[in-house]
Amino acid sequence: MEKTFSQWKKQCLNKLDLSKKGSVDADIGHVVSLLNSREEYFTTSSCSGRVILLDGAPESSDVQKQNCVWLFVSHQKCTSDDLVSGLARSSGDAVLKFEPFVLHVQCRRLEDAQLMHSVAINSGFRNSGLTVSKTGKIISAVRSTHGLEVPLSHEGKLLVEHEYIHFLAQIANEKMEENLRRIHRFYQNLQSALPTEKLQRLQIPDPPVSQELQDPPHRLETEKEKNKTTVYKRRRKREQHQRTDCCHGDGSSSQVPDLDDCLDLFT
Template identity: 55%
Template sequence: MAAFARRKAQRLARPDPSRKRALDARAAELARLLNARERFCTTSSCDGRVTVTDTDPEVAGIQKKNCTWLLMTALKKATGDVVFKFEPFVLHVLCRELQDAQLLHSVAIDSGFRNSGITVSRGGKITMAVRSTHCLEVPLSHKGRLMVSEEYIEFLVHVANQKMEENIRRIDRFHKGLELALEAAVPADTLFPEGPEKSHSVYVHRRKRRTAQEQADPSRELEPQDDTESSLGLLAEIMI
């Protein structure tokens, strides 16, 4: 347990390596929520983005390190292979134990992030990745030659904006679901500090006791929970 705490402190003390040098707004809220718990440590994140990049087809290696980010107005000046991308929300979290990662994974899947997964390194490091599959990647030019019409580019922007709307809805669902899950999950070591149950389960979920009426009538249906999905009417637009 102490080893995880040291790793978390070292990780959170690192400078932000991103171009923005700061967390995105929604990712920042999730990072604060998770990092306030001793069992979690966020390592990387992105709210989702739309990019237009110019890559030199003759340069090998990692694409992110060999590309130029363009504004749409600079598209005609590109000399390489220009790619239009929509990349959805992503969040990576170090977890102290496997059950912690499973809790996050369950919330992520229920929120629409169907490409989420858990990895365990040889050294025992447990990482939970929140990912989605609704990406978009379209080539626009090749060796400086524009291969599509301006009308098609406008259509791509429209599609990307729709994807961003859905992306934001999923982030909000994940945030609300995570708050509920963390509130409902109590570390077992706080409930059974000396008992043998400590080694069997990390979390014990709180359950409300049935009322006398519910016990008398087991077939009585529970009331449905409120829909946690928020409705959003506005999202950032891409200027052409």
């Protein structure tokens, strides 16, 4: 098993990056490097988060998404001009989407995947989950619930005013900021959760997160204490909302199943 994992890792990291962009997004370079420097993990795909404007054939179903044209894509903040000029080229049904950070990490053992999953959940990535294949591949997917999906044109005809598009650009940018905060939190939680003795001594670049996204300098509590505080707040929040956002449930499980169990890894 050990050998298979390290073989997989070597093979994967030596492969050409076949994604459209062909490289890791700048805002998550430090996360990807941290994980790939660990013997128990390697990343198989990632996206730091993006705003996209897609133009689909009006009659197409979800199954035929391949006919989509990308009118605009950005991994940074966008302007309403970006969206307006993209929409001017729409000839079908254009949709504006914000797609948050997503990361797939192959893990050596199930307990490594459990740790990754608990860090993800604890950092706000509530749609995270594991995949365990018959061949022994264990993947931890880090996913957020944080999105935006707004139809904006039909058969090339714009359905909304420019003022609304301006408002949407603001909303998308706020989501991008919150997304960066969560990536930062995920990185910090990862650093404190990963046992230090297993760190391979590689050069890990500094994160490109600006000062405003970081915790105020007067907070002197340790990472572990911070995690405990977060866990406490989350538990409080769940207790208050047991009856609110779930259609059928046993009261102990909301959209996030067994959060406490996941978080137990930290306490």
